[in-house]
Amino acid sequence: MKRKTPTRSQSTQAKNRPSRHKKRVLLIQAVGIGTLCLVGWRILDIQTTLGPSLLKAAAKIQDVHKTILAPRGSILDDTGHPVAYDVPAYVMDIKVSNFRNREALAQNLSAAMKLPVSSIAGLVDENDKWIQWPRPVLATVKEALQKDYQNTPHINDFTFTTTEERVYPFGRFAAATIGYVGPNGQGVMGVESSYNKVLEGTPGILTYKQDASGFPLPGTMKTIQAAKPGDSVELTINPTIQGFVDEEMNKLDNQVHPAHAALIVMDPYNGAILAMSSRPNFNPNHYWTAPPAALDQNWAVSASFEPGSTFKLVVLSAALAVHAINLNQKYMSGQITIDGRTIHDWNYWGWGRITYRKALEYSSNVGFARIAMATGWHNLMHYLRLFGMTKPTGIDLPDEATSILFPKSDEHAKQGELELATTGFGQGIAVTPLQLVDSTSAIANGGTLYRPYVVKAILSPDGKVIQRIRPHIRRAHFISPSILKTIRQTMVLDVSQGIDNAAYIKGYDVAGKTGTAQVVNPKTGKFYSSRFLTSFIGFAPEWDPKVVVYCYVDWPKLPVNDTWGSTTATPIARAVLKDIMEYYHIAPHGSVAQKEEAALMKPPTPTSYVESLPSLVGDSLSTLDYWAKSTGANVIQNGTGQTVVRQWPAPGDSLSTNMPVYVWMSQPAKTVKMPNLKGLTMGQVLSLLEAYQLTPALHGSGFVATQSVPAGSVVHSGETVSVTLKPPLQEP
Numbered sequence: 001m002k003r004k005t006p007t008r009s010q011s012t013q014a015k016n017r018p019s020r021h022k023k024r025v026l027l028i029q030a031v032g033i034g035t036l037c038l039v040g041w042r043i044l045d046i047q048t049t050l051g052p053s054l055l056k057a058a059a060k061i062q063d064v065h066k067t068i069l070a071p072r073g074s075i076l077d078d079t080g081h082p083v084a085y086d087v088p089a090y091v092m093d094i095k096v097s098n099f100r101n102r103e104a105l106a107q108n109l110s111a112a113m114k115l116p117v118s119s120i121a122g123l124v125d126e127n128d129k130w131i132q133w134p135r136p137v138l139a140t141v142k143e144a145l146q147k148d149y150q151n152t153p154h155i156n157d158f159t160f161t162t163t164e165e166r167v168y169p170f171g172r173f174a175a176a177t178i179g180y181v182g183p184n185g186q187g188v189m190g191v192e193s194s195y196n197k198v199l200e201g202t203p204g205i206l207t208y209k210q211d212a213s214g215f216p217l218p219g220t221m222k223t224i225q226a227a228k229p230g231d232s233v234e235l236t237i238n239p240t241i242q243g244f245v246d247e248e249m250n251k252l253d254n255q256v257h258p259a260h261a262a263l264i265v266m267d268p269y270n271g272a273i274l275a276m277s278s279r280p281n282f283n284p285n286h287y288w289t290a291p292p293a294a295l296d297q298n299w300a301v302s303a304s305f306e307p308g309s310t311f312k313l314v315v316l317s318a319a320l321a322v323h324a325i326n327l328n329q330k331y332m333s334g335q336i337t338i339d340g341r342t343i344h345d346w347n348y349w350g351w352g353r354i355t356y357r358k359a360l361e362y363s364s365n366v367g368f369a370r371i372a373m374a375t376g377w378h379n380l381m382h383y384l385r386l387f388g389m390t391k392p393t394g395i396d397l398p399d400e401a402t403s404i405l406f407p408k409s410d411e412h413a414k415q416g417e418l419e420l421a422t423t424g425f426g427q428g429i430a431v432t433p434l435q436l437v438d439s440t441s442a443i444a445n446g447g448t449l450y451r452p453y454v455v456k457a458i459l460s461p462d463g464k465v466i467q468r469i470r471p472h473i474r475r476a477h478f479i480s481p482s483i484l485k486t487i488r489q490t491m492v493l494d495v496s497q498g499i500d501n502a503a504y505i506k507g508y509d510v511a512g513k514t515g516t517a518q519v520v521n522p523k524t525g526k527f528y529s530s531r532f533l534t535s536f537i538g539f540a541p542e543w544d545p546k547v548v549v550y551c552y553v554d555w556p557k558l559p560v561n562d563t564w565g566s567t568t569a570t571p572i573a574r575a576v577l578k579d580i581m582e583y584y585h586i587a588p589h590g591s592v593a594q595k596e597e598a599a600l601m602k603p604p605t606p607t608s609y610v611e612s613l614p615s616l617v618g619d620s621l622s623t624l625d626y627w628a629k630s631t632g633a634n635v636i637q638n639g640t641g642q643t644v645v646r647q648w649p650a651p652g653d654s655l656s657t658n659m660p661v662y663v664w665m666s667q668p669a670k671t672v673k674m675p676n677l678k679g680l681t682m683g684q685v686l687s688l689l690e691a692y693q694l695t696p697a698l699h700g701s702g703f704v705a706t707q708s709v710p711a712g713s714v715v716h717s718g719e720t721v722s723v724t725l726k727p728p729l730q731e732p
Contacts, residue, residue, distance in 0.1 A: 062209050064216070068223065069185045070201030071164050071461075073230035075178055075192070077239045078274075078456065081686045082169065084178055084192070084284075087695075087718070089136035089165035093216060095157040097129045112144035113137065134183075136165040140718040159216045161206065168284045169686070169696045174242050176298035177276045177397070177454060180284035188287075190298060191233060191454060193398045198458055201230030231466060234457040236272035239682060241265055241547075243700070244579040245275040248572045253279055256556035256568055260293070262300035262433055263551045263572065265580070268441035268539060270471035271450030273395075274547060275576075276300050297399060304401040304430040305554070308515030308565070309363045310537045311426030313487060314439055315372055316360060318383035320483045324374040327357040327486070336366045339418040343369050346516075360490050361498030363514070365425040372424025373417060380423070381405075386478040387439040388449050389431055394474075395452040404430040427517060437550045440537050442475075443484050444511070444545040449475040492542050502570040503538055505578050507588020511545075512538025512573075514565030519555070531555050536569040540577050543589075547580055549573045615651035616644045616663055624663065634660045636675070641666030648691040649684075662691065676711035677704045677723060685723055693717040700725040 075084040099105045106124045110117040123131060142160050149155045166181040179190025185203075187196035204227030209220040245263050252261060258279060265275040278299040282290030297303070319325050334350025336343050345351075345364050359367025372380060384390055384405065392400045422428040434452055442449045451472040458467040491511035495503045503512040515535040518527040535552040539545040551569040558568065581588075616624060621642045628635040646664040662675065672692060677685055685704055689696045697708075697720050708722035709715055 064208055064210050066161070066206045066208070068161075068204035068206050068225075068227045069163055070203050070227035071229040072166060072181065072185075072201065073199040073232040073459075073461065075199070076232060076234045076459075077237050077242075078235055079239060079683055080234065081239065081683050082690075083173060083235070083237075083239075084166060084168050086164040087138065087167050089138055089163050090142050090160035091163050092133040092137050092141070093130060093159040093161070094124075094133070095130045096124060098154065098157045108145065108148050112141045112148070136163050138165065138718045140716055156218050159218070159221075161216075161221065166284075167695060170698055171283045171285060172281050173239075173246060174237055174276060175282050175284050176278040176294075176300070177237065177273075178284065180287045189295065190397060191235065194396055195233050195455060195458075198233060199230045202228035204228075229461040231461065232459040232463075233455045234459060236267075236274060236454050236456050237276070238274045240583055241576075241580060242275040242277070244576050244583075245277045248575050249277045249279055249281075252553065252568075252572050253281075256553065256558055258553045258557070259555040260299045260303065261551070261553045262298075262303070263549070263576070264300050264433055264437050265576065266437050266441055266452060266548050268444040268450075268545050268548050269448075271438070271441070271452045272456065272471070273452055273454045276454070298397065299554075300433050301395065301397050302399045302401050303554075304404060304432045305533055305552070306429065306517040306519075307426040307431050307436060308517030308533065308535060309365075309368075309426055310436055310440075310513050310515035310535050310550075310565075311429075311431065312360060312363070312368050312424070313443060313491070313513055313537075314384065314387050314389065315368055315375070315380065315424050316356075316490075317387070317443065317479060317483060317487055318380050319371045319375045320486065321383060321479050322375060322379045324376070324379070325356050325371055327490070328355050330355050331359075331367060331370055333359075333362075333364050333366050336369055336421075338369070338373075338421050339416060341418055343421060357490055357493075360513075361494045363494075363499055368424040369421035370424075372420050377420055380420070383479070386449075386475060387442060388474060389435050389439060392432075393434045393438050393452050394472075395434055396455055400434065401432045403432060403435060426515060433550055433552060436537055437548055440539065440550070441548045442479075443487050444539045444548055446481045447477055447479050447484055448473055449478070488542050491538070495538070500536075500566060500570065502566040503536060503574045503577075505540065505574065505581070505588075508540045508577075508581055508586070509542035509589075510538055510540045510574070510577060511542045512536060512570075514570055515552075516563070516565045530560050530563075532560075532563045534563065534565040534568045536565050536573040538573060538577070540581060541586060541589075546584055546586065547577070549576055549580075551576075613647075613649050613651055613653050613661065616647045616661075617651075619644045621665070628661075636660045636662050637665060638662065638672060639665035639667050639669045641668075646691065648688055650687070662688070664691075671714045672716075674707075674709045674711055674713045674715045674721070677707045677721075678711075680704045682725060685725075689721060695720040697722040698725060699723070 072086045074082045077083050096102065096105065102124050103121070106117050106121040109120050109124070145158055146155065149158070168178070168180070177190050179192030180188055181192055182188045185200070187193040187199060192199065204223060205225040207222050207224055209217045211217055245265060249261065249263055252258065261279040263275070263277045264273065266273055280291055280294040282294040287295065330353045332350070333345055333352065333354050335345070343365055345366050350364070350366065351358070351362055354362065354364070356367055356371060358364070359371070389403055390405060392402045419428055438449060438452060451474050453469060453472070456469050457465055460466050488511050491513060492509050494500045495510045495512045500512055500514045503510050513536070517533045519531045519533055520526070521528050533552065533554050534556060535550070537548070537550045539548045551573040553568045556563055556568040616627070619627070624635065624644055627633070643666040644663045645666050648662040660675070675688060675692065677688070680688065681703060682698060685698065686696060692715070694715060695718060699722070703725060704723055705726040706724045709719070715721070
């Protein structure tokens, strides 16, 4: 077959075909190179312009700076024992996304924290990635969880950050006065709030890296600024007297179920608050479970109300000071009409013609309406100012209320004769419990008005006194001592012979006055028909007053015809006064004085002290043995080392012949045995359990009767030990 010869045009096309293909390839290469150059330029542009900002944003996500709360200073009672302190604790983070079996996790957490599974399961189940436990956990919780997961990959799913947890060893003890610490580490209510700057210290700074889920990466935590502990404060609160008050207020709560109530005990010679209790009460260890009414305010400090007849003491003092009346003057009791309104005595008919002295004894509203009108607004307001009734007292507690009197701008509109008359028996105005306690203290001490206070010293973290807070005199010698003596004697007659005899304590000349005031309905502006505010204020003994006691009860749930200051507030105040007289070993006067004095002054239990304990810290084991044998001391040793590193009681403390000496050696013990607490005082229990790093839960007062963990049982650091104290039995 003959092959065809290509034409010329076909030859030309064949020659041009490789040239066109080459151009196409070159074009593609050029486009590719151009694209690469554009990408490279864009990368360079991102690195030079957006790179630093993106890196900074990434660092914000990965690097975390966190505040470390400083160990908060302790709050001590007036015997130096802590009523609020910090313990080492941990913020616990859990990466729950790595746990397939959430139920098992909840059970392990429940066992470690001794909480119901039901209160934990919801928190564990509701989170998909990680959780931070709402409250710091103690070392015992950390150790338990690390033991549970030590041989599993989950050991790295727990992160523990050092922090502090606030502990209130006595629970509800003076709760509103002490206050509590909120979740942000700031003090709320009471001393925790007013002395927050002193107590809180200086926070530290912690840094770590976190993963995409926000979980801290193991091994990245570093403290870049250590926290500085706060200073401590020492209160004027006497733990024994506070115990008396709390016990009686609990009885009041159970018996009459008031809406609110408060009881204050003050030293009339310096203004120190020895006890203060408010109802409703709460436990600051679990403040979030308390009703709002308990956390809203300290009712002993932040309330103002119509005082009723307790106000008559100031009115009578003013009237005698300006010679408006004479106590032996007589008037017709029963009723009086002023500006068209009739005022009746509480028994409606009165007692006929009686003296103004009897007006106080019988608590006659008609008599005090006449006394106030005879005194006049100008003189009355002058003495209300002198007695501290027109301004807050200045106590070192937050949110103090003040009185509601008639301002000068309303003088002509509101300060008429009727208002003056009702002010005379404590209605139509409002004052505070502290103002009443302060003014009555001035009557008790002979005419000196002090500023009430609850903190007597500020201490450094090592226990040295930084500042000693001295009593502050607000006003002195503003009224004749002879007038105040007359008032005191009349108050004693009121209790011993008058209508306030529910406060009578044989042999102690209790000076007192009750009050019963109606409460205004804010919606209608009229008085409730069945709601009253009852109160009692008084002091004892009249010849040398040791304390002023004030109790008020808002809305006691009793029948209307039985709702009086004498039936509700007075029994509580009387019981507290009686306990305090015995506590101070004050002998009564009168025919039974000698017998009662002997009973009061007899020591509750015989105690023999052999020596002042030396410092054993640093002693070798052989030196310790020699000292124990030579003195006959009962030494209980913790640990197996050769050197003493800690001891209890502290050096210088008096050592009872039957009291063991506890020492801790340089080699710590693997397990610790519970000491025998029976017979110890409250202070000894607190210091011994603190030395054992155990958490006390104390009940009652006096000497230890029972302990929840038997002596000799194995205990772990941080474990709570419940201790019941009882007063010693008096011999007949």
